[in-house]
Amino acid sequence: MSDGEAEEKSSVSDLLAAVDRGEPGALDELVAAVYPELKRLAHFQLSGERPGHTLNTTAIVHEAFVRLASGDGRWNDRGHFLRAASTVMRHLLVDHARKKRAEKRGAGQMPLTLEDDRYATEDDSLAVLALDNALKDIAEIDPRLEQIIECRYFAGLSVNDTAEALGMAVRTVERDWQRAKAYLLKAMDADAR
Amino acid sequence: MNTADNRAVDEIFSEALALSGEERAHFIRRRCAGDEELERQLISLLDASEASDDALAQRFDTAREQLWRSVLGDEENAGEDLSGQRVNAWRLVKRLARGGLATVYLAQREDGAFEQTVAFKVLRRGLDTDDLVARFRAERQMLSSLDHPSIARILDGGALEDGRPYLVLEYVDGLPITAYCKANRNDVRECMRLLIQVLQALHHAHKHLIVHRDIKPSNILVSTEGHVSLLDFGIAKLLDPAALPGASTLTRTGVSLLTPGYGSPEQHAGRPVTTASDIYQVGQVMYELLTGERPFDGPRQETDTSTVQPSRTLRGKPLYNKVRGDLDAIVGKAMHPEPARRYASAVEMVADLESYLEGRPVLARPDTLRYRLVKMCKRRPWLLPVLALGILAVVSYVVTLTLYTQELRIEQRRAEAAQTFMVDLLRSADPFVPADPDRGRDITVVEALDFGVQRLETDLHDDPELRASLLASIASVYGSLDQFQGAIVLQEEALALQRGLYGDRSQPVLASLAMLAKNYRVTGDYERAIRYYDEQLAVAQDLYSADHPSVGVAESAAADMQSALGDREASAALYEQGIRKMRQAPAEHSRILINALVALAQLQSSESHQDAMASLSEAQQLATEVDGSDSLSMALVHAQIATTSSQHGDYERAAREFQSSIDIYESRLGSDHGATLSALNNLGVHHMRTGDLESAEQLLRELLGRREQKYGMEHREVANAAQNLGMIIGRQGRFAEAIPLHRTAIEIYAATLADDHYIKAFPLLSIAYAELQLDNHSSAEGHARQALALLESTAPGTYPAGVAQCLVGLALEGQGRLEEGRAMVEAAHKHPAIGATPEPYRSACRVPAPAP
Secondary structure (H helix, E strand, O other), X not given: OHHHHHHHHHHHHHHHHXXXXXXXXXXXXXXXXXXXXXXXXXXXXXXXXXXXXXXXXHHHHXXXXXXXXXXXXXXXXXXXXXXXXXXXXXXXXXXXXXXXXXXXXXXXXXOOOHHHHOOOOHHHHHHHHHHHHHHHHHHHHOHHHHHHHHHHHHOOOOHHHHHHHHOOOHHHHHHHHHHHHHHHHHHHHHHHX | OOHHHHHHHHHHHHHHHHOOHHHHHHHHHHHHOOOHHHHHHHHHHHHHHHOOOHHHHHHHHHHHXXXXXXXXXXXXXXXXXXXXXXXXXXXXXXXXXXXXXXXXXXXXXXXXXXXXXXXXXXXXXXXXXXXXXXXXXXXXXXXXXXXXXXXXXXXXXXXXXXXXXXXXXXXXXXEEHHHHHHHOOOOHXXXXXXXXXXXXXXXXXHHOOEEOOOOOHXXXXXXXXXXXXXXXXXXXXXXXXXXXXXXXXXXXXOHHHOOOOOOOHHHHOOOOOOHHHHXXXXXXXXXXXXXXXXXXXXXXXXXXOOOOOHHHHHOOOOOHXXXXXXXXXXXXXXXXXXXXXXXXXXXXXXXXXHHHHOOXXXXXXXXXXXXXXXXXXXXXXXXXXXXXXOHHHHHHHHHHHHHHOOOHHHHHHHHHHHHHHHHHHHHOOOOOOOOOOOOXXXXXXXXXXXXXXXXXXXXXXXXXXXXXXXXXXXXXXXHHOOOHHHHHHHHHHHHHHHHHHHOOOOHHHHHHHHHHHHHHHHOOOHHHHHHHHHHHHHHHHHHOOOOOHHHHHHHHHHHXXXXXXXXXXXXXXXXXXXXXXXXXXXXXXXXXXXXXXXXXXXXXXXXXXHHHHHHHHHHHHHHHHHHOOOOHHHHHHHHXXXXXXXXXXXXXXXXXXXXXXXXXXHHHHOOOOHHHHHHHHHHHHHHHHOOOHHHHHHHHXXXXXXXXXXXXXXXXXXXXXXXXXXXXXXXXXXXXXXHHHHHHHHHHHHHHOOOOOHHHHHHHHHHHHHHHHOOOHHHHHHHHHHHHHHHHHHOOOOHXXXXXXXXXXXXXXXXXXXXXXXXXXXXXXXXXXXXXXOOOHHHHOOOOOOOO
């Protein structure tokens, strides 16, 4: 069994590396591994709706880790998991936002069922897509900045968690976050014009 | 700038970030070495790096959360399907719909009891938190407290094995109202009729203090037969949580569950939700029915004070002219951003839609006038019924109807003229403040109207259309205030104008004819009344198909006339015909239909108690559903149930029902309105019949006082009250006290009735009888002879004629002329109708008791 564990461990970091390299299928595999638990927790959180209630993605990510780590042992590196969860969340939301945009353009003026429209607005989709685009430009300058923003904005991680996820010193993340923020603000500014 | 440049800049930027103050400034100057563009870039990046990231973070937090919700929603849509499974007695056949909270299946009963197709609604998986389970239970309880044909009934409920609750509801096979109307070629009138059904269902819920909160096209289904069902009370809220045990946890505003774009502004602002929020949502559905679009893309803000006007999106389309005006006004009022300025109730909106359908003025009207009126009413609540009946109608009629008749410039000028006219009228030194506080109240309202009429005499001659509508409206106010002569004069002028403007066969003419016919009938000018009734019926038959409810309205009006003429058979037949036709659209013609049913019941009462009560219970049900249990229609129904009960010996019920009618009239019309007074009189007469003379006397004294105050001393109603009071006092043996009252009646009749009117004989008979009892025989003879002469010429062969003859005989006997007297009495006994003589005359005249 201990051999199996070791192998699983390496496969998570391999998978993350493969995602970073942009290997085909790697992201899908990561999503399949992480998404169900994230979704279940998000669902759980949202079902207890209260007015003004917000979705706490950080809590979801941490809770998901606790659950997965106590499972098959594949996820015993918290940093890896945080990183994976951030990537999956970005992928999920961007993908969804694109779909929404496409539906909006393709569909006639009559919404089929209004429930489809229940949650996200056009603006929400646009905001996420703009962020995704800005990240791609920022990655050209320094891929680490993209990862930091991904962790912080898509998963809602704190600076400390982000440091853990990316295996960096907190101080470095703090300084890089300043750079990331500067580029992000500029990108969003340009986007707004 | 390319990637390499960006990286070069980033390198300097990173280094600069590690420095601070002077050091950083030096560093930048050194590295840029006069490259101003580079320096500018660096400074802007450094500035941005110091900016707070709150705004950015917040924007993404919201977007992230909303997208997550959306992702999960979509997941759900692809999720669980219980089709094919069996839950207790139910087999789930297929999934019909997925809502925010629940999934709905088509299901069939499987316990072999009987075949039944139902809607099976189960809470979505993962949502079975205590809170939502409680909400689900609340829906079940709320639905079971509702019983309305347009609200799907609840049949069963329970829990799945995993504990999730489910509801079994009547299955409604229909299309969303928008799709239905589209499929049926968008007949606006038909759609508005459907909307009336929605509002009636809603009114039922509101009466049970339940607010739906999520009214939208997909929650309003219409069957192929055109029956409407209001669905999904899933986020409904009970206004009074105390009425539903355990529901207090559901007092939240429900914002998060709203369908975006359908909530009212106050719902989106998280403010308390009231029935007004439902009215807003119905307005929104109406907008969508009319235009095919939703009025707003996103939620409407409370600060958005623009008037919603569906016709704006219809410019250049065929529907434009139909929607502009009344329908615009109705939507605008229903969707007013301030809840307090929407329709006060679902029935009020129904009334306006009906007014629209019948071509009558709608109540939705511009704010300035409305405010003026509402303010006045707040100061003087008794004005409300009067204003509701008339003045508001004038205002809105003018402002809305005239708005879409001709080209824009004329309309605007006309609307302005009308508005000025009404504002002046209402401003005229605040006409509702009585100049002399001791004077009657109605008089001051009438004065205000008189002022309006004066203005009309000089103004607005250049605009016959506006003039005609104002005349007609003011006439209807006069009519509602029992000022029939004034009403007739104005209505005649309006009719003449309308004939010229729209032709003899037109709706405005039809409305005027109906009004005139009724007013002539009420004032006793039967010759003119009959002429107008005939024309009304002919015009209705000309304008509508033979079986149209509007023809039924005219028939029922003609029946009123026949009834007044005393032709019971003709009248009953006409009522029956009219009722049959109006039943097709009961809500639309509720008042007239109720009137007809009540009148028919009155005719049936003497023949068949059962038939009469059947008509009355139909009327009562209609009145309850459409107008409410404290409506004027209901008062009418109570009064007739009382009379019918009394005729069949159920005196207790009769007294109760009379009292109910009086209560309604007093609260709605005031204590000295004609209708209130008639109701009082009826209860008094009832007490008299049942021998409760003390109560009768008390009531009639009260009545006489109120009538004197209202009409002054010279009015027939005062004479009638005096005559009846005299009789009751006489019955108690206080004849000397009774005589002056009868004398009062005689004097008033002499001044107000034609010389040969038979009514004048009654107080004469009463006096003669009283004088006989007081042994004042010669005076009795004189009065009895006067009565006899009058009756022989005007009502020969009736029992009063016999009584008069007999009283003359008795007076002669009393003066010792025994033979002469006895001969008179015997001659009276040969009188054909003498058997009908009531007490006390029967015993006095020695008329044998009728054979049992």
